[in-house]
Amino acid sequence: MIVKLAIIASHPVQYNAPLFALLSKDVHLKVFYTWSQKEEDNYDADFKANIEWDIPLLEGYEFSFIENKAPRPGGHHFHGIICPSLIREIQNWEATHLLIFGWNYHAHLSAMRYFKNKVPVWFRGDSTLVDEKPGIKTFLRRRFLKWVYRHIDKALYVGSNNKAYFIKHGLKEEQLIFAPHAIDNHRFSDDYDPNYNTKAIEWRKKLGIKKTDKVIHFCGKFEDKKNPILLLNAFLDIIKQPDFSHLKLLLTGSGHLEDQLRSIAGKNPAVIFQPFQNQSVMPIIYRLGDIFCLPSQGPGETWGLVVNEAMAAGRPVVVSDKVGCAIDLVNKDTGKIFRSDSKRSLIESILYIITKLNSPSHYLSIDIKRHIELWSFDNIKKSILNNFDA
Structure with missing residues (x-):
């Protein structure tokens, strides 16, 4: 049988497009995008800007945009994507397998x-139980989700927390396929561009960062879920100590918390802000820091692909226990996990790594990169190809 894999996704995403192109080399696939591509659809309310990624998102694979007839189009609510022609178009394409990104x-x-x-209907999502609280709403939601997942044959789970979520909602072990959450590791590697580190050194100079400075880096949306205010307050406490006057905090991004962050930081020269950066320079951006920190308090930090990116650039990470990837990606060689919303726990984790950075046997870039290599597009592809006949 010739496999024809139809993929349903809402819109082109920088984390999925390279995977679709890679899969297309081994299987006939077509991606059916369901969210209309009007200019206003690119507006990101958290970044407060129209986001146009500067890496190709529609190259190397077959795709089509399905007309969205929703009265109020959008990716933020269930009735924001209604495509009456979707089923017919998949039928006309004669798909033998269906992979759906998100049911909601x-x-x-x-x-x-x-x-x-x-x-065969396959599903990919990255939900977890990390933020779950007992109560009637959780009980009712679980009953509904068990009904939803009765309509799939296989689920591609991205990590340990996601697997636990699927099992809790009625899926059996034999229905689960490990397809690790990943980014384009190669694009972040020195093999892709041997000048990444040189470019980062020059960038650090422009930001006023000295060679002897150690930089703690946050990159992402300045929003409550990611809790950058906790990191800023922890950092300001750390640098009150004389032994840590060489530390800098770099906050890369934008969002509704920016004014508050700037107000807390005041004119402290140890705190550096820089705006949202596009995808082509992200491998350099992560090399500006010595430690990457994702202090999320949730809800909804189901994975945290910025952690993959930072590790692909060889940086140790400090992440909260509310970050979905923590249990899989963070170990003694790659970083520390701290208690969410605990400034003390965050400070202890940062200081521990800072004191170990100059050790020849701790947090080596090569060990960090070796670990994240397991979480790759190649391994996702292998999992998918190996299960077509399963």
Whole structure:
């Protein structure tokens, strides 16, 4: 049988496009994008800007944009993506397998229900139980999700927390395929551009960072979920100590907390802000720091792909226990996990890594990169290809 894999996704994403192109080298696939591509759809409310990624998102694979007939189009609510022609177009393409990214849109759930028992229906999502609280809402939601997942044959789980989530919602071990959450590791490697480190050194100079400075780096949206204010307050406490006057905090990004962050930082020269940066320079951006920190308090930090990116650049990480990837990516060789929303725990974790950075046997870039190599597009591809006949 010739495999024809139809993929349903809402819109082109910088983390998925390289995977689709890689898969297309071994299997006939087509991606059906369900969210209309009007200019205003690129607006990111958290970054407060229209985001146009500067790496190709539509190259190397077949795709089509399905007309979205939703009265209020958008990716933030269930009825924001309604595509009456989606099922017909997948049928006309004669798909033998269906892979759906996310069920929580009308068009996606409708396709999932229609194609169940007609072709193998696979699902990919990264939800976890990390933020779950007991109560009637959780009870009712679990019953509903068990019904949703009865309409799939296989689930591609991205890590340990995601696997636990699927099992809790009724899926069996034999229905689960490990397809690790990944970024384009190669694009972040020195093999891709041997000048990354040189460019980072020059960039650090422009930011006023000395060779002897150690930089703690946050990169992302300045939003409550990611809790950058906790990191800033912890950093300001750390540098009150005379032994840590060589530390700098670099905050890369934008969002609704920016004014508050700048107010807390005041004119402290140890705190450096720089705006949102596009994808092509991200491998350099992560090399500006010596430690990467993601202090999220949730809810909804289901994975944290910025951690993958920082590790692919060889940086040790400090992440909270509310970050979905922590249990899989962070170990004694790659970083520290701290208690979410605990400034004391965060300070202890940062100081521990700072004191170990100059050791020849701790947090070596080569060990960090070796660990993140397991979380790769190649391994996702292998998992998918190996399960077409399963």
